[in-house]
Amino acid sequence: MLKYQQIALEIEKHIEENELQQGDKLPVLETLMAQFNVSKSTITKSLDLLEKKGVVFQVRGSGIFVRRHKRRGYVSLLSNQGFKKDLKDFHVTSKVIEMDVRKPTQEAADNLNIGLHDDVYFIKRVRYVNGQTLCLEESFYNKSIITYLNNEIVSESIFHYIKEALGLKVGFSDMYLHVDKLNQEEAAYLGLKEGAPKLTVETIFHLTNGQPFDFSKVTYNYEQSQFFIQANNELL
Amino acid sequence: MLKYQQIALEIEKHIEENELQQGDKLPVLETLMAQFNVSKSTITKSLDLLEKKGVVFQVRGSGIFVRRHKRRGYVSLLSNQGFKKDLKDFHVTSKVIEMDVRKPTQEAADNLNIGLHDDVYFIKRVRYVNGQTLCLEESFYNKSIITYLNNEIVSESIFHYIKEALGLKVGFSDMYLHVDKLNQEEAAYLGLKEGAPKLTVETIFHLTNGQPFDFSKVTYNYEQSQFFIQANNELL
Numbered sequence: 001m002l003k004y005q006q007i008a009l010e011i012e013k014h015i016e017e018n019e020l021q022q023g024d025k026l027p028v029l030e031t032l033m034a035q036f037n038v039s040k041s042t043i044t045k046s047l048d049l050l051e052k053k054g055v056v057f058q059v060r061g062s063g064i065f066v067r068r069h070k071r072r073g074y075v076s077l078l079s080n081q082g083f084k085k086d087l088k089d090f091h092v093t094s095k096v097i098e099m100d101v102r103k104p105t106q107e108a109a110d111n112l113n114i115g116l117h118d119d120v121y122f123i124k125r126v127r128y129v130n131g132q133t134l135c136l137e138e139s140f141y142n143k144s145i146i147t148y149l150n151n152e153i154v155s156e157s158i159f160h161y162i163k164e165a166l167g168l169k170v171g172f173s174d175m176y177l178h179v180d181k182l183n184q185e186e187a188a189y190l191g192l193k194e195g196a197p198k199l200t201v202e203t204i205f206h207l208t209n210g211q212p213f214d215f216s217k218v219t220y221n222y223e224q225s226q227f228f229i230q231a232n233n234e235l236l
Numbered sequence: 237m238l239k240y241q242q243i244a245l246e247i248e249k250h251i252e253e254n255e256l257q258q259g260d261k262l263p264v265l266e267t268l269m270a271q272f273n274v275s276k277s278t279i280t281k282s283l284d285l286l287e288k289k290g291v292v293f294q295v296r297g298s299g300i301f302v303r304r305h306k307r308r309g310y311v312s313l314l315s316n317q318g319f320k321k322d323l324k325d326f327h328v329t330s331k332v333i334e335m336d337v338r339k340p341t342q343e344a345a346d347n348l349n350i351g352l353h354d355d356v357y358f359i360k361r362v363r364y365v366n367g368q369t370l371c372l373e374e375s376f377y378n379k380s381i382i383t384y385l386n387n388e389i390v391s392e393s394i395f396h397y398i399k400e401a402l403g404l405k406v407g408f409s410d411m412y413l414h415v416d417k418l419n420q421e422e423a424a425y426l427g428l429k430e431g432a433p434k435l436t437v438e439t440i441f442h443l444t445n446g447q448p449f450d451f452s453k454v455t456y457n458y459e460q461s462q463f464f465i466q467a468n469n470e471l472l
Contacts, residue, residue: 077413197432197433206293222416229313
């Protein structure tokens with residue numbers, strides 16, 4: 001982790017621990033430079049990163065302010081740090097239903113840019129929050145990139161393993177959302193009635209070199225899931 | 237619009253018009269500098285902007301590549317350029333059901349950081365795509381910021397008016413998503429059955445100074461709406 005990223009994390013931690021609220025003003029640039037003993041360009045990079053992450057907003061000529069979403073128990077759609085971070089006061093668990101090496105479906109092959117004869121790790125799991133079903137997840141990992149997975153890894157955070165153990169750099173992702181009605185199988189796994197509302201989120205995760213490595217399809221229990229997204233200036 | 241923003245738009249237009257695909261390589265920095273006759277720092281800012289917008293991705297030591305979502309007819313959740321851009325091959329219209337100046341609900345007042353005795357513009361409209369209902373929209377605008385609205389403006393793009401006519405700078409927004417079942421009123425407006433699935437998106441739009449000016453609640457016809465989100469590196 002680079003210096004400016006470390007400082008960004010420290011500022012974020014400071015905001016959380018002191019429960020600073022939306023609109024609270026942070027110290028001026030000079031104070032932060034002195035506090036962390038770094039150059040102006042480093043602290044500027046830290047603040048730009050925090051702005052991109054939706055932790056602060058900068059008002060030209062006026063200062064740096066805290067940006068916080070106000071509602072508790074919402075899961076960020078733009079974070080793969082997973083539910084554990086957003087739902088940190090909740091108890092999140094996983095149950096692995098299927099895990100094997102197989103050939104991809106046409107849909108998975110298309111989304112992963114691989115052939116029908118290439119191998120993928122297929123993982124199907126149900127995730128729970130406080131004992132209630134949160135979602136049903138089906139993931140296809142390109143086996144030529146994610147060379148090894150086992151039950152233990154899959155029960156915990158797969159992304160943590162990908163980054164820390166395999167040393168891969170996660171770049172960007174494309175997400176597609178649909179709302180529809182649960183089919184019989186999904187309803188059974190989620191403990192809901194067939195025909196109840198569902199949110200399906202398909203995500204294609206890419207490495208920093210643009211190569212897709214994971215195609216996942218997550219079906220959420222609508223009673224348990226609330227999502228937030230923080231959007232910035234440039235995206236509007 | 238600043239020079240680097242103009243260039244970013246031109247590059248984006250070039251990608252669209254030539255139908256470049258995900259992974260296609262753009263010219264190297266030096267070529268772009270020469271082509272637009274600008275400094276390295278300007279072209280770097282343009283490319284950073286395009287990267288934030290999800291139009292390109294940069295691979296260190298390798299180049300700049302096109303990033304495109306592949307699926308047609310999906311609406312970006314992170315764009316308030318509205319449906320008109322994403323659904324440009326479709327015919328999008330609005331019908332204004334209510335529009336008046338009133339006192340906010342408790343919920344609207346909380347989200348706009350105003351008092352119950354302050355005035356808001358309330359707008360309720362149904363939006364259609366190719367004659368089918370797309371969504372039911374209820375918006376509360378802080379009248380001390382959005383001082384004037386009329387039927388004509390509301391039938392077109394409100395955000396275009398806010399930026400161009402009122403000269404306001406839109407900063408960031410917080411979005412909250414829920415999936416649930418349509419109530420009777422919503423079902424009637426959307427032409428669906430009561431109890432059918434719905435996606436509700438609540439958004440609080442802020443000016444660049446952090447002041448919230450619009451709280452909107454949009455209920456989507458699940459049969460008509462498919463969304464995409466492009467997420468970057470730093471957000472993961």
